[in-house]
Amino acid sequence: MDTKFSVAIHILAMISETADVLNSKALAESVGTNASYIRKVLALLKNANLITSHQGKAGYDLSRPASDISLLDIYYATQEVQHVTLFQVHQNTNPECPVGQNIEGAVAPLFHSVEAQLESQLAHQSLADVIANLYEQAGRKA
């Protein structure tokens, strides 16, 4: 898996907590990547309506409070999906074989239930939780 998910969390935390106007170069310096990668992630976050930019004004704002942006929202935005898919069931099984005929129906519900629980866990963690962790971490080092 790529790091778009965690980079997006980083960007959103910066947008939320920094008073300065942030451009992609400043974000890239904090994240430790290049500005073009940052612009790609910013475009995904804009597409998903998690951030807004204002015409004729530099910088970005969160579209809603950090407590209303879940990790699931950020995951969906960066992976460009609407469901978590962790596991794939093989296709082309032999319909003449009792196992081949029924394996998808036997396995898919188990996979989907695990995926649904993961979605629910990510839905219950918000950007505000990450930001609270950031301050806690910073406080511990101070």
Add this chain to the structure above:
Amino acid sequence: MDTKFSVAIHILAMISETADVLNSKALAESVGTNASYIRKVLALLKNANLITSHQGKAGYDLSRPASDISLLDIYYATQEVQHVTLFQVHQNTNPECPVGQNIEGAVAPLFHSVEAQLESQLAHQSLADVIANLYEQAGRKA
């Protein structure tokens, strides 16, 4: 993600529920793939000690009862890992930036907690559950 995980579940269910001696060709026919892919997955299952073969005798046996083989065991065997890693935190963040300095410590515990819960869900589903689903599916069609 590849389908080694679900193919392995299929193979293990066949080994558990078929009285006939199964070679990789017969397994490949049920799974709908080639025998060389099946042999690759069988080798992973043998390495993880989930199946045993007997010298001078064709076929395979489960190393322990299906109820003692969890989906997590099968996942670890086929992915050749000892932990579930779903998400990666980006590295090389800027230590001069308060967010860059603390983002890993803020995000990694959230990721790990989600991963640990996924492990626990897979640990609580066994091959026996899949086999029960197989019979239920077959019964529904009968």
